[in-house]
Amino acid sequence: MPIPHLASTPALDLEKRILAAKPAIEHWLRKQWKHHTVPFYCSVDLRNSGFKLAPVDTNLFPGGFNNLNPDFAPLCIQAMMIAVEKICPDAHSVLLIPENHTRNVFYLQNVAALQSIMQQAGMNVRIGSLLPEITQPTTIPLPDGQSLLLEPLQRNGNKLVVENFDPCAILLNNDLSGSIPDMLRNLDQTIIPPLHAGWATRRKSWHFSAYDNVAQDFAELIGIDPWLIDPYFTSCGKVDFQEKEGLDCVAAAVDEILSQIKEKYTQFGIKEKPFVIVKADSGTYGMGIMSIRDGAEIYKLNRKQRNKMTTIKEGTVVKNVLVQEGVHTLESIHQAVAEPVIYMIDHLVVGGFYRVHMSRGVDENLNAPGMHFVPLPFDATCMQTNPEARPDAVPNRFYIYGVIARLALLAAAIELERYTQASSLALAEAQ
Amino acid sequence: MPIPHLASTPALDLEKRILAAKPAIEHWLRKQWKHHTVPFYCSVDLRNSGFKLAPVDTNLFPGGFNNLNPDFAPLCIQAMMIAVEKICPDAHSVLLIPENHTRNVFYLQNVAALQSIMQQAGMNVRIGSLLPEITQPTTIPLPDGQSLLLEPLQRNGNKLVVENFDPCAILLNNDLSGSIPDMLRNLDQTIIPPLHAGWATRRKSWHFSAYDNVAQDFAELIGIDPWLIDPYFTSCGKVDFQEKEGLDCVAAAVDEILSQIKEKYTQFGIKEKPFVIVKADSGTYGMGIMSIRDGAEIYKLNRKQRNKMTTIKEGTVVKNVLVQEGVHTLESIHQAVAEPVIYMIDHLVVGGFYRVHMSRGVDENLNAPGMHFVPLPFDATCMQTNPEARPDAVPNRFYIYGVIARLALLAAAIELERYTQASSLALAEAQ
Numbered sequence: 001m002p003i004p005h006l007a008s009t010p011a012l013d014l015e016k017r018i019l020a021a022k023p024a025i026e027h028w029l030r031k032q033w034k035h036h037t038v039p040f041y042c043s044v045d046l047r048n049s050g051f052k053l054a055p056v057d058t059n060l061f062p063g064g065f066n067n068l069n070p071d072f073a074p075l076c077i078q079a080m081m082i083a084v085e086k087i088c089p090d091a092h093s094v095l096l097i098p099e100n101h102t103r104n105v106f107y108l109q110n111v112a113a114l115q116s117i118m119q120q121a122g123m124n125v126r127i128g129s130l131l132p133e134i135t136q137p138t139t140i141p142l143p144d145g146q147s148l149l150l151e152p153l154q155r156n157g158n159k160l161v162v163e164n165f166d167p168c169a170i171l172l173n174n175d176l177s178g179s180i181p182d183m184l185r186n187l188d189q190t191i192i193p194p195l196h197a198g199w200a201t202r203r204k205s206w207h208f209s210a211y212d213n214v215a216q217d218f219a220e221l222i223g224i225d226p227w228l229i230d231p232y233f234t235s236c237g238k239v240d241f242q243e244k245e246g247l248d249c250v251a252a253a254v255d256e257i258l259s260q261i262k263e264k265y266t267q268f269g270i271k272e273k274p275f276v277i278v279k280a281d282s283g284t285y286g287m288g289i290m291s292i293r294d295g296a297e298i299y300k301l302n303r304k305q306r307n308k309m310t311t312i313k314e315g316t317v318v319k320n321v322l323v324q325e326g327v328h329t330l331e332s333i334h335q336a337v338a339e340p341v342i343y344m345i346d347h348l349v350v351g352g353f354y355r356v357h358m359s360r361g362v363d364e365n366l367n368a369p370g371m372h373f374v375p376l377p378f379d380a381t382c383m384q385t386n387p388e389a390r391p392d393a394v395p396n397r398f399y400i401y402g403v404i405a406r407l408a409l410l411a412a413a414i415e416l417e418r419y420t421q422a423s424s425l426a427l428a429e430a431q
Numbered sequence: 432m433p434i435p436h437l438a439s440t441p442a443l444d445l446e447k448r449i450l451a452a453k454p455a456i457e458h459w460l461r462k463q464w465k466h467h468t469v470p471f472y473c474s475v476d477l478r479n480s481g482f483k484l485a486p487v488d489t490n491l492f493p494g495g496f497n498n499l500n501p502d503f504a505p506l507c508i509q510a511m512m513i514a515v516e517k518i519c520p521d522a523h524s525v526l527l528i529p530e531n532h533t534r535n536v537f538y539l540q541n542v543a544a545l546q547s548i549m550q551q552a553g554m555n556v557r558i559g560s561l562l563p564e565i566t567q568p569t570t571i572p573l574p575d576g577q578s579l580l581l582e583p584l585q586r587n588g589n590k591l592v593v594e595n596f597d598p599c600a601i602l603l604n605n606d607l608s609g610s611i612p613d614m615l616r617n618l619d620q621t622i623i624p625p626l627h628a629g630w631a632t633r634r635k636s637w638h639f640s641a642y643d644n645v646a647q648d649f650a651e652l653i654g655i656d657p658w659l660i661d662p663y664f665t666s667c668g669k670v671d672f673q674e675k676e677g678l679d680c681v682a683a684a685v686d687e688i689l690s691q692i693k694e695k696y697t698q699f700g701i702k703e704k705p706f707v708i709v710k711a712d713s714g715t716y717g718m719g720i721m722s723i724r725d726g727a728e729i730y731k732l733n734r735k736q737r738n739k740m741t742t743i744k745e746g747t748v749v750k751n752v753l754v755q756e757g758v759h760t761l762e763s764i765h766q767a768v769a770e771p772v773i774y775m776i777d778h779l780v781v782g783g784f785y786r787v788h789m790s791r792g793v794d795e796n797l798n799a800p801g802m803h804f805v806p807l808p809f810d811a812t813c814m815q816t817n818p819e820a821r822p823d824a825v826p827n828r829f830y831i832y833g834v835i836a837r838l839a840l841l842a843a844a845i846e847l848e849r850y851t852q853a854s855s856l857a858l859a860e861a862q
Binding site: 022023024025026027030031033034071072073074075077078079081082084085089090091092093120121122123124348381383384385 | 453454455456457458461462464465502503504505506508509510512513515516520521522523524551552553554555779812814815816
């Protein structure tokens with residue numbers, strides 16, 4: 001597929017500063033990776049409004065490896081070798097546990113891509129399914145002529161295995177949205193990422209709280225207002241949209257965030273109309289998300305909207321919500337709105353793609369059910385810069401995306417560390 | 432340049448075994464990199480005779496980064512990021528010290544390629560020249576329209592600097608063939624690779640002695656005869672070809688190696704005529720090398736041949752010689768003999784090229800002065816294998832080359848460790 005040029009964004013002071021500070025930034029990042037244990041892999045959804053560039057979602061179980069540019073597969077393989085060295089140096093056999101979407105062929109292509117990257121990096125990889133209907137090895141044909149072999153997971157004491165395969169590590173590509181299956185508890189094998197990286201425990205507000213700190217430090221490093229890379233947010237607990245409980249908190253939070261945004265828009269002379277995103281504090285797949293411009297709207301949701309906000313993936317009921325500054329997306333391809341998604345293995349940016357949607361507005365969530373987005377693989381890496389090109393031209397823009405994505409990755413590392421510390425503290429106090 | 436297919440080699444048991452054992456090999460290599468400090472960068476010349484695949488030269492100051500396939504530049508950049516993290520995590524400014532060949536435009540393109548890789552990896556890099564005639568910043572135009580800025584090195588106490596640039600590390604791309612310049616001694620900055628990796632101290636026989644051990648372990652891992660990847664060798668000291676001193680040792684060594692080879696050729700049913708290579712035990716650039724088939728030839732060298740064996744790069748006089756089993760090269764392109772050269776940054780194989788020579792035989796040294804070799808960049812990475820292709824087809828062959836090259840890299844790591852241990856022992860004994 002030929003890669004069209006993107007509608008260009010106004011040249012940004014932010015972009016110029018990031019490009020000029022490349023050696024300082026890479027040096028600072030090296031220091032961070034020395035002090036923090038980075039997640040095994042990660043994808044970050046970004047929003048680029050022309051005046052602001054920020055992560056809006058950080059996924060610790062990335063599901064779009066099939067959308068990356070095949071030309072950069074070697075980068076993924078090399079990064080995977082590094083990730084394996086750091087996180088499971090003694091492993092040579094890995095059991096990959098995917099999501100339970102056997103009918104989503106796009107997702108299954110992602111699983112096949114991930115398996116291939118790991119195999120090329122020198123690992124034995126087999127795929128163990130949590131689905132009860134996978135009772136025997138099942139080959140699923142894929143559109144590209146390849147196929148995927150799903151095998152039934154078996155618990156063997158404190159080990160998970162598939163027939164004739166004794167893996168030293170488990171790689172989760174399942175975000176544990178519903179809950180942590182019993183089968184995965186108390187295993188002797190290394191589980192990557194750790195179980196508490198799943199949505200059964202993880203909270204977006206914890207992530208963005210860690211990101212606040214990262215953005216603050218980074219902004220200081222390159223001399224910018226941290227707001228330029230960090231969306232305002234707050235959260236509310238005990239919300240039930242169905243029963244109309246806890247709505248006061250949400251409405252007040254919306255209005256508070258809106259007034260904070262307005263202040264910044266005035267300060268920077270921005271003419272756009274502010275909006276906020278209300279979404280489930282745990283969860284993914286763009287479910288339970290809405291875009292609003294006034295706190296009062298929260299009380300006027302119709303039944304369909306309230307349903308949408310109540311039940312998300314795998315029937316999980318939303319109780320905690322995140323209220324986050326909306327960031328417009330200015331990037332578009334043939335009038336279609338586009339949102340960049342950046343992929344990382346260990347701390348290395350291995351590529352990205354645009355999520356392009358033909359019928360959505362600049363202030364809407366693009367990761368919505370039934371959106372049928374078109375993935376548009378990046379045609380350049382996120383490492384190489386060109387000092388002679390415009391700061392917002394490819395590949396400079398992609399480098400900048402890679403920097404902001406790595407800030408979100410660092411926030412994820414800190415978020416997981418804090419969770420571990422908090423849990424051991426809670427455990428110690430309970431004893 | 433389109434990449435022609437290579438004359439194919441007979442399918443080898445060796446190749447099949449390496450491909451089948453990929454997970455075991457990568458796992459074994461991961462273990463080695465945990466226990467050994469790997470050189471910052473390295474290139475390895477290989478010989479593939481169809482029945483034997485072996486390294487014949489391991490260069491710790493690689494000079495052909497410009498010959499790699501530009502499509503794989505991202506791999507070099509990513510590997511450079513890893514190398515910097517491991518070896519000089521606190522550095523953000525590096526002074527690159529090249530060889531003193533200001534007139535060799537091929538070499539200068541290598542320096543430019545290396546500088547670009549480091550800059551794209553986020554380092555500030557400037558080039559300090561040891562040449563006395565570089566008394567002020569000198570821009571040298573390159574054929575591709577780029578240019579290279581050479582600056583005079585200045586010693587500032589225990590630091591090497593160039594004007595307005597205070598580097599935290601020195602990267603040598605100068606193999607110190609003659610001797611270690613005083614300017615480089617007793618510096619407070621990190622020097623990469625260490626000074627003892629240069630030819631002023633390094634010996635090929637030490638390298639191949641370390642390689643013997645590595646090849647032995649690897650052969651055991653995959654169940655092969657280590658000879659299939661390891662050339663026989665021995666060395667002689669106090670040799671003076673000019674004065675015809677020490678020739679008995681060389682002639683006897685040649686005959687001994689020849690008889691060892693003959694035994695193996697008989698064992699494996701190989702019909703080729705054995706030959707040995709006699710070369711300087713320290714040094715590079717293919718100087719001081721000859722190919723012979725009988726120990727008696729050593730006494731019959733004419734004046735020109737004796738001169739060639741006596742004085743090598745920068746007027747260094749050969750005293751120690753390496754006598755090594757010759758490995759035929761079976762690879763050819765349009766009837767021209769080809770020798771693969773593999774490039775590594777840290778422990779990562781980033782690419783390679785063929786050194787192609789139109790007028791040399793299968794049993795001659797291809798890295799000879801005035802050889803005007805044609806570099807033919809590899810058109811695939813050395814990581815990706817294709818289980819459905821022949822074991823000797825690209826990309827499988829390149830993967831195998833990458834494995835053998837990494838064995839030589841590991842030998843270099845061990846060789847440098849042994850040298851450090853031996854030096855501190857000598858120092859301790861002297862006190």
